Amino acid sequence: MEEVIRIKGQKLLNGTVQISGSKNLCVALIPASILARDVVVIHNIPPISDVYNLIEILETLDICVQYHKDTLIIDSSNVKYRDLDMTAMERLRASYYFYSVLLGMYKKLEAKSIGGCRLGERPIDLHIKAFEQLGAKFEIKNNSYYFDGSNLHSGHIVFDKISVGATINAVLLAIQIKGKTIIENAAIEPEITELNKFLIKMGASIEGLGTSTLIIRGGKDLHGTEFYNIPDRIEVGTYALIGAATAKELTIKNVIKEHIQSLLDLFDLLEVNYEIQNKSELIVRKSTIKKGIIVLTAPYPGFPTDLQQPLTSFLSVNEGTSVIIESIYTNRFAHIKELNEMGANINVTNMNIIIHGVKELKGLVVSGKDLRGAASLVLAGLMAKGETVVRGLEYINRGYENMIKKLRKIHANIELGLEDFGEN
DSSP, rough: OOOEEEEEOOOOOEEEEOOOHHHHHHHHHHHHGGGGSSEEEEEEOOOOOHHHHHHHHHHHHOEEEEEEEEEEEEEEEEOOOBBBGGGGGOOOGGHHHHHHHHHHSSSSSEEEEEOOOOOOOOOOOHHHOOOOOOOHHEEEETTTTEEEOTTTTOOOOOOSOOOOHHHHHHHHHHHHHHHHEESSSSOOHHHHHHHHHHHHTTOOOOTTTTEEEEEEEOOOOOOOOEOOOOBHHHHHHHHHHHHHEEEEEEEEEOOOGGGGGGHHHHHHHHHHEEEEEEETTEEEEOOOOSSEEEEEEEEETBBGGGGGGHHHHHHHHHSSEEEEEEOSSSTTHHHHHHHHHHHHHHETTTTTTEEOSSOBBBBEEEEESHHHHHHHHHHHHHHSEEEEEEOHHHHHEEEEHTTHHHHHHOOOOEEEEEEEEEEO
């Protein structure tokens, strides 16, 4: 038996959704906290499976963790080295932030390869190059990574292309190394700026926040601190698209407008009915889309690739033809087959998603293959006529806190169920 999501679609939603803390930030804050070798308190941490997997890794390093409501207390004063060979390392891609942390602390590391959603080629070559420019040596043996940090030194890193993960790993290693390190072509996502603020509160010296050039004077003594996680801008975007597709009036609370500006710009072009209220609330109403649009996913401040899949579902019921150019991941298209089975008319050519709008989708059994793809199928189910059964709940639980509960609160006809699909 498999736990699934059952949705009876085309119900007009109404109410308020409270946005949780940022998944993409907290998965960096948690490994980074070890560097304090002290007590760190982080608020607004969502109870998602990625967080629990990171806590499992912390505990194998003899780190004391307390998690109550949305507050995480991490005491790394008795941290011990061990190889990162635990199963939890394979469950999420962000586990690679432990690489830089432990390599800097212990000057060596053996680790299993990382996990996460399968979105095509996602090599860690940019991470490795950054480590090597800071004096590390790297090799692969028997599907494990080996790092030698006995000759770490400050340096000058220029990324060939923008990478959030590589930027974070470079920062986490550089702050541990004495001397001045410059990182150029760094990613400028809000999550990176906030992580740098967190590290500065711990005692690190980092200049250039919010810019593509970071200057780090490493080797400072770090200490414990208290920090508040920002709202999850991808969760905001997901519910904003749900509201634009299905809601009489949906109020989304805990929003930082600047973080979702690319989505709001798109809403303006599509003439979606929305407004910002009280600075941190987004109100969205169901809007009939009568024209197509061309969207390019890009690093921040461009349109986020993490919203490409929900946006594809949203645009599938439309009176126009739209094109989404996916410039980040080579295989973030698994949701399209499922949408087409629901009656959508979508083609993929190279990295271009061509969406010919249809009048409506029809409910059936669909399978989410990754986090945002599964969320996009929930959105499709809310839009569709009849009942939709969405498989892949485990992916949704990686990044969305209580999605079913939040949708029920705004009157969606959605519930958890059990299905026996037999042999896969």
